[in-house]
Amino acid sequence: MDRHGQFIRYLIGGAYNTLFGFVFFATIYYYFSDQVHYLILAIISNIAAITNSFVVYRLFVFKSKGNILKEYLKVYVVYGASFIISLIMMALMVELLHIHPVVTQGLILVVTVIISYLGHKNYTFKKNES
DSSP states (O other), X not given: OOHHHHHHXXXXXXXXXXXXXXXXXXXXXXXXXXXXXXXXXXXXXXXXXXXHHHHHIIIIISOOOSOHHHHHHHHHHHHHHHHHHHHHHHHHHHHTTOOOHXXXXXXXXXXXXXXXXXXIIIIITGGGOO
């Protein structure tokens, strides 16, 4: 597989995934923040964003032909650490620093993008590289 092309596809897919995750969180926060705590909304948003990312990475970036369930579970392993870190960061930034949850989510994306790239490149879709 052309590594340069894969990296370009990752940047494109990552930009789309990041936008999708941010807009999804902002949208559900706008509609449901009066009834549902922002951390619950972050969990829901994260599940939707991970599923979206899996589809994009599998079909567009890494063009995987591997076991769908196995790779989907690996995606959650990779995102698991970044998800826990992002929830802790969100709670600290909102509660201690009084930063708006939507702004906080945007700042947290920087950390999760880096963790995601390294994890997917070296673990989730590694067997599909040449």
